[in-house]
Amino acid sequence: MSEETAKAAEKSFDYDRVETLLQEFLHKKGVMVPILQKIQAEFGYLPRPAMEYVAKRLRIPVSKVFGVATFYAQFHLHPRGKNIVRVCRGTACHVRGVSKVAEKMQEILGVGVGQTTEDMNFTYEEVACIGACGLAPVMMINDQTYGKLTPEKLKGILKNY
């Protein structure tokens, strides 16, 4: 984002939405992670102005908020697609050949890890174990888990989204 568009985004940002979310957390301890989780649930990602606002309200440096946001895999600093594809790169899936599935998926979507398709329909991510290792190789699309995958099955599954 260029300097100007960033400034524009800041101006038009709806700070009230963040303020509402913050209410239940003010004057409590250990709230940084839950606050960011709430903001992400509301916006789908962590907008920069929102994080700056949180820092201001909690009277802590912005770097501290950024530090927490970038530490955990769960937080995203950019808008994500409508559907989130998460391919498992855990051990069980690795041993049962998930690499080929992951490659094929990236080829079909035309994006790499952490990227979103141009039409904003899919974001491609990789995770370490979904906890359905018995069905390896596994992926999730949103909350739905798909097991026993092969590269050939992917196109058919994606059609539903």
Next chain:
Amino acid sequence: MYERHILICAGTGCISSGTREVKEALENELIKHNLQDKVRIILSGCHGFCEKGPIFIVYPEDIFYCEVKAEDMPELVEEYLVKGNIVERLLYKDPTTAGTVTSHEEIPFYSRQKRQVLRNCGVIDPENIDEYIIRGGYIGLKKALGMEPLEIVNTVKSSGLRGRGGAGFPTGMKWEFAHRSPGDKKYVVCNADEGDPGAFMDRSVLEGDPHAVLEGLIIAGRAIGSDEAYIYVRAEYPLAVRRLRTAIAQAEEYGLIGQNILNSGANFKINIKEGAGAFVCGEETALLASIEGERGMPRPRPPFPAVKGLWGKPTCINNVETLANVPLILRNGADWYSAVGTEGSKGTKIFALTGKVNNTGLCEVPMGISLREIVFDIGGGIRGGKKYKAVQIGGPSGGCIPESLLDLPVDFDSLTAAGAMMGSGGMVVMDEDTCMVDLARYFLSFTQRESCGKCTPCREGTKRMLEILERITRGKGEPEDIPRLEKLAVAVKDSSLCGLGQTAPNPVLTTLRYFRDEYEAHIFDRRCPAGLCRDLLTYYIDAEVCTGCRSCVKACPAEAISGEKKEPHAIDEAKCISCGACFDRCKFGAVKTK
């Protein structure tokens, strides 16, 4: 009055295999046959046999159907529920005898297990506290409330229970430290972060029997003198979080948590914290930092959490499975508990058996059982009749056990002596097609990515080790790479701040110890014995099998394949870039590697 109960597994594995669709179809069929008031459908927790899901059991007869689909419901209801004829094709077939079995107790996958901690998983409705209570739930807590805290500590101590979260620290001793630690505010924490990629036993316990964990937690609180608990659970486990919340609400309603629990005068509160996706947060001091809302970075110990933990207060941290063992010990006594297991490791252990075995899933076995029994009897041997190569135990902190050690008793001390580690209990089976160098590279890439970056040996050391391993798997290994790896491994192990770095070299060290020849083949012969490392493969076309369809010619990006239509094709090795496109494209299996 219901005549029959049907349990359908609603663990994560079975749901992805179609539990919801099966349930819907079953409901429709029951209504069609006017059976909806006679048959009760229960969605249960994980049965462990995820490979064969969805699992579908009919009680009281105990008929075990597996891999059922929504389309099977009309036949199942009509034939079995109405007419009483067993639907043979949906029964479990024993792969060794090819016979079918009707009851799950006859299936070797179950009959060789000792399901103590998992006794309720797949049997009760996890969202109904009464079902837990009917099966003896909260009796342990009741007993504990009538005991002096130190008496509870001593009972757990003499049971011999050791922590199931990885390190195997004696639980009673940990409780004693926290008990003796001065302070009016103390915390108990349940570690449900389960970060080991390839393990899901904590998930299944939380989803299938959440009250067992709560009961253990309340007992721990009583023992150390704490009135508040945190459960730190991965946000990747939404179902577990939901079931825990339901269980907590029910326990509050029954007066098992809250103010003056069971009129004992004691109070207890349980909070849930959702993790945010960082492997290192499973480490206890990092976990505490994460609960406090910070970046989850480990802190040096001492001071240990038992002295200075959450918000500086004495804190006792235990794993999910550890806590789920506790109610059994209180209810049945320490002697009952320690009757199972080996000298140094008492009770049972749950393993997540995955990889190239026939029966993947969760199994609970007595400590001391041999690896061979787990892989070949419970696991049903290697898939597709291939040859066993190794079992990887303990995840990124663990190691690989070769065939020569298959008779090793599985307990804390024997595994450590073999260079592996009990870890959380992930057990990934590998066959001849798995490349051990690639596996070591895989684990290092995991730990390198998850290293929090606080201490230098772990941050830099894992990175350098990974570079070497990547080089070897790409066919660019140097003769000095093996000694380099060994030297780095020892340095990282000895000087890292927390368990992540201290154990990260284990997968490399054990593969070097037991599969050194594979490293040497990669480095000196530029060959991958398992045929997995792409850059080291030579592709050729088997002229006998090739039909001359030209699809590989079109697929090749390097124009390295030549040949006329209906004539066998050939690959020009000089032009081939080993991308494998022809291999993937050929429908006849004519493209081979050497």
